[in-house]
Amino acid sequence: MDKPIKKGTVLNEHYEILNVIGAGSYGIVYLCKELRTNENRVVKQLRPSKRRNQKEVAMFENEITVLGMLNHKNIPMLFEAFSNNGHLYYVMSFIEADNLEDQIFFNKKTFNEEESLLILTHLLELVDYLHKKDIYHQDLRIPNILIKNTEIFLIDFGLSKHRTDPFHSSSSSSPNKQRNFLEMKQQDYYDLGEILLYLLYTTYSSKNKKALPWTEELSLEKETVYLLKRLLQIKEPYLNISEILTDLHAAHKAKEKVY
The missing domain is CATH 1.10.510.10 (Transferase(Phosphotransferase) domain 1)
Known part of the structure; x- marks a missing residue:
């Protein structure tokens, strides 16, 4: 089982985890506070159990690529992608809906x-x-x-x-x-x-x-x-x-x- 990262953990020195807001077959989604701007952000993590699976990594990277091509107010905006100790993440806007x-x-x-x-x-x-x-x-x-x-x-x-x-x-x-x-x-x-x-x-x-x-x-x-x-x-x-x-x-x- 993939355990979500604990509340209060800071990712990439900028994103403090507030809580888990979703979990799918290959990703865990966190609501985070962006410490530089104090704004809410969504951080998606590739499940740790999937990070050695080339197909799952490729899907995760494809999602990042696709989001990076989009610029629409009714679709999440990609801010950045990063990795930490072999774990993959990307950051997108939080839609309050x-x-x-x-x-x-x-x-x-x-x-x-x-x-x-x-x-x-x-x-x-x-x-x-x-x-x-x-x-x-x-x-x-x-x-x-x-x-x-x-x-x-x-x-x-x-x-x-x-x-x-x-x-x-x-x-x-x-x-x-x-x-x-x-x-x-x-x-x-x-x-x-x-x-x-x-x-x-x-x-x-x-x-x-x-x-x-x-x-x-x-x-x-x-x-x-x-x-x-x-x-x-x-x-x-x-x-x-x-x-x-x-x-x-x-x-x-x-x-x-x-x-």
Whole structure:
């Protein structure tokens, strides 16, 4: 078992550990006070048991590289990376917001169809930002989404992929690489569909003992159903974000007509 570093320990002479705020399969996340500025920072440590595993180290370094390429107010900002006695760390900004998973399960927060579509709109903006930088998140889930009022933040880039292929036109890249990029893009779209479906189910109370398909259990506008089916690849998968935005706009308009 990897034991978290004790509260009060100072890392890299600058970051005093306040408490542990997360632990994943390959990282431990600490809330720290930056002693020079007195501001809160987040420090992520590669689990000690993983530091001799080349694959895990490569994933950790990839996350650092990806974060270093990003500059968006709704995504953590990378400050620095450092090592100490063979242990690997990086430092990022602290986002003071609630985890969407905790909001749903502990605070019992629910989202109606309109609110769910609005969250998808914000998430789509962030995914569009990433894809324009040839970055694919690959781990879009409610634990990796923070919410503050109606503002949405995206975290945890541990599984993200960066398109390192130097060519950007389909004529220049091999068909296999192009297919791989499309699959990564559509994986993010699929994950967005699952998040939307999850949010929509927060207002659902089961009256049937027998589980039914979501198309029967949820009462949704047909435009929202169509959007979901394409995101989840039940119908023809989306090829780009522009297509999603068109259908998302139609779903928003359908809800406006109801009111």
